[in-house]
Amino acid sequence: EPEVTQTPSHQVTQMGQEVILRCVPISNHLYFYWYRQILGQKVEFLVSFYNNEISEKSEIFDDQFSVERPDGSNFTLKIRSTKLEDSAMYFCASSEWSTGEKLFFGSGTQLSVL
């Protein structure tokens, strides 16, 4: 089965630094997502992306966050100035179509902000 690939698997950064989390969605998928999971808590939606623009975002996704699809394969999440509370597992996901479709998740990037 095709996979969503995320790099790096672990990222440690200092508070206030910028981080970029990278994802390669499944090649024929059109919708891309970022979710996050703070340790011991539920998975939360951050943002969805379609046709080179954000289609929906949550209240968590403030001005410190941005997403980009810089080329035909990568999908990135940038956190401009990391805070301690940004420490979480970040999951990238993609789907072929939109609402109700099966989301394929990557293995996640564990972000630790010190």
Next chain:
Amino acid sequence: AQTVTQSQPEMSVQEAETVTLSCTYDTSESDYYLFWYKQPPSRQMILVIRQEAYKQQNATENRFSVNFQKAAKSFSLKISDSQLGDAAMYFCARAPYTGTASKLTFGTGTRLQVTL
């Protein structure tokens, strides 16, 4: 807020036995999608089963089946003939029927332990 509630933080089942994980949700919509995702220790989220709310028939996938009670807003997962590999965190999730993307709202999860 449209919430998803999983009232069982942990469950345990013996190998080869059957276990049911509970999920209730709150929504004002008449149509939507429901999912169960499995998260093993590797932390990757794996889709177990998907249900369309406009379908009355309960979804099944091999040993996994759901009991979807739309009026009660209940969506439980039954795992039959449990295997050691079923041990994981299980998340119930809901997605709207309309919209531009499959935005999932997850529950807090149920940790399933499978014993010999």
